[in-house]
Amino acid sequence: MKEKVYNTILQRIISLAYLPGEKISEKNLSEELNIGRTPIREAILQLREEGLIKSVPQSGTYISKINLQKAKDARFLRESVETKIIQESIAKLNEYDLMVLQQIIDRQKLEVRTTHDDMRFFELDEQFHHYFYKATGRDQVWRWLQMSNMQLNRFRVLRLRSKSLSWETLVDEHEELLEAVTEKKTSKATKLISSHLHRMLTEEPTLRQDYADYFE
Numbered sequence: 001m002k003e004k005v006y007n008t009i010l011q012r013i014i015s016l017a018y019l020p021g022e023k024i025s026e027k028n029l030s031e032e033l034n035i036g037r038t039p040i041r042e043a044i045l046q047l048r049e050e051g052l053i054k055s056v057p058q059s060g061t062y063i064s065k066i067n068l069q070k071a072k073d074a075r076f077l078r079e080s081v082e083t084k085i086i087q088e089s090i091a092k093l094n095e096y097d098l099m100v101l102q103q104i105i106d107r108q109k110l111e112v113r114t115t116h117d118d119m120r121f122f123e124l125d126e127q128f129h130h131y132f133y134k135a136t137g138r139d140q141v142w143r144w145l146q147m148s149n150m151q152l153n154r155f156r157v158l159r160l161r162s163k164s165l166s167w168e169t170l171v172d173e174h175e176e177l178l179e180a181v182t183e184k185k186t187s188k189a190t191k192l193i194s195s196h197l198h199r200m201l202t203e204e205p206t207l208r209q210d211y212a213d214y215f216e
Contacts, residue, residue, distance in 0.1 A: 005035060006043035013052050013063055014153050015119050020065040020214040052150060065216045067151050074152035078145055079197040086193045088136040090186050097135045101178050104128045108171050118160040121167060128174055155200060164206050
């Protein structure tokens with residue numbers, strides 16, 4: 001039960017359903033989820049240890065603001081790992097894998113043209129990158145990275161909400177990467193994934209300007 005509550009609150013934090021700095025209440029969560037206070041308290045404790053929730057004495061419990069240093073560290077770790085994953089994928093991906101990756105890109109394009117659902121687009125973005133890990137037999141590595149990606153993922157979702165930054169740019173970069181992988185151009189694919197994952201650093205000033213109150 002505690003794990004279910006934890007995952008529910010975590011998803012709301014990552015998706016920005018709970019905004020950075022927003023106050024939450026054990027009582028309200030208990031009523032909303034129709035569950036006792038104990039598993040909620042345990043879930044909040046775990047999220048506090050992970051830096052996603054903070055308790056202020058005599059004030060209450062709040063969603064932590066986005067910690068940019070942790071987000072940047074997670075980005076650095078992911079870039080270091082994912083460049084190796086892409087290099088491995090050059091030799092391992094087959095025609096079916098390439099077709100699946102293209103289908104994910106096509107669904108991203110559809111989101112851009114139609115519903116413009118930021119969380120659906122984010123999920124497809126995750127699917128695209130995750131597939132390289134699965135196809136190279138590195139799924140466990142992806143799960144390890146996800147444990148350190150929480151602040152980074154909040155940043156990424158916020159990036160999708162910004163009217164100053166284009167979704168099309170991300171899709172174009174996915175297409176370029178897939179083309180390089182398909183053509184087995186290892187050096188080009190490595191540069192493209194590094195540039196793609198480096199984007200956070202170039203877009204940080206825009207997000208800090210648009211959403212100054214959301215960052216520590």
